Amino acid sequence: MTAQRITATYRIETAYPLQEAAETMAGEQSTGTFIRLPGETDEMRELYGAHIERLTELGEVEEPSLPGAGVPKGSGGKPVWRRAEVELSWSLDNFGPSLPNLVATVAGNLFELRPFSGLRLLDIGLPEAFAARYPGPKFGVEGTRRLSGVEGRPLIGTIIKPSVGMGPEATAEVARVLCEAGIDFIKDDELQADGAHCPFEARARAVMRVIEDQAQRTGKKTMFAFNITGDLDEMRRRHDLVLELGGTCVMASLNSVGVVGMVELGRFSQLPIHAHRNGWGYLSRSQELGWSYVAWQKIWRLAGADHMHVNGLQNKFCESDESVIASAKACLTPMFESKPCTVMPVFSSGQSARQAPGTYAALGSSDLIFAAGGGIMGHPDGPAAGFASLRESWEAALKGIPLDEYARDHPALAKALTAYAS
Structure with a gap:
């Protein structure tokens, strides 16, 4: 052959x-x-x-x-x-x-x-x-770390919740709280696009004002993945607006925009593309039909995705931990000698401070985005403590220290372990 x-x-x-x-x-x-x-x-x-x-x-x-x-x-x-x-x-x-x-x-x-x-x-x-x-990812792990300023550990992020229902200013207020907490990464929910109650342009402008203000004060610029999913001309306009406003990431729903939509977005994008896999279940849930993630993710990496969702350990969906780790490892495995095309796996779905050690032990890498919704927003002491608990859990994981032991001197982690006990 x-x-x-x-x-x-x-x-x-x-x-x-x-x-x-x-x-x-x-x-x-x-x-x-x-x-x-x-x-x-x-x-x-x-x-x-x-x-x-x-x-x-x-x-x-x-x-x-x-x-x-x-x-x-x-x-x-x-x-x-x-x-x-x-x-x-x-x-x-x-x-x-x-x-x-x-x-x-x-x-x-x-x-x-x-x-x-x-x-x-x-x-x-x-x-x-x-x-x-095909261009493949323009940013991947290295470019994402450069733009976020996060090295040596995972990017820790969250999703704007409620998914829909808030207007631009309310969304920006949630972003403000998270930015003040020091969070690395925030994303629109995939259900939030350009509805009448929260128009894309107004939301992008309101959120980026908050992010730029915080960056001016602290020097840390939170990466926000704005959901630009739409027709090709809509995605281009929305991308260009985010770029003009100083944003550092856009998001697209893979199964919605399709292969050609992602190829075109990959060609014109000047920002990392956060690729959301919503709808993945109808391609994969039956083990006797459809696609494995190992095969499927290669298409989108070549098309230009920089981040790809892989679910998370002990997730709220039906996927096993073994499948999640195999998916994440595939994202970090080079495709070609001439062009590695590696992308940053995104762990999400029911994640909290408890999953960090298992995730690191199984993946063997900190090149990932660890996104927690309730795991940050639902912390008893608020989002700042939620973010701190995740930072501390990953510090413990990277140092090889058991969470219970590390939590003795880290109150945010200690409360998270109690709050998110299974």
């Missing part, structure tokens, strides 16, 4: 012979259809057809995981459902280094093919041509 081939690895479940099932996948997503066609020569299939690079049986299951799957003729009403791992490859010449067409190829009609009662995309491998074509 040459460096000019794209690879994709899948876990499949089927009642059909595994080789036949894999050949169905390869044909559907390249030269063929359900029957051999006139003009579909052996030479064409060799050059442009998807190749089966590897097929590894994983075992049998008692019943199909998903409804609607077919069974082969002659099964006598007693099909055997097998799982396997399949790696397919395609010539780069099929569609060139194009992210939209990559998605259509590795994650197109496959998911609805009748022979399969399960099909999940586990990983993709891309040749260097993609690194040459």
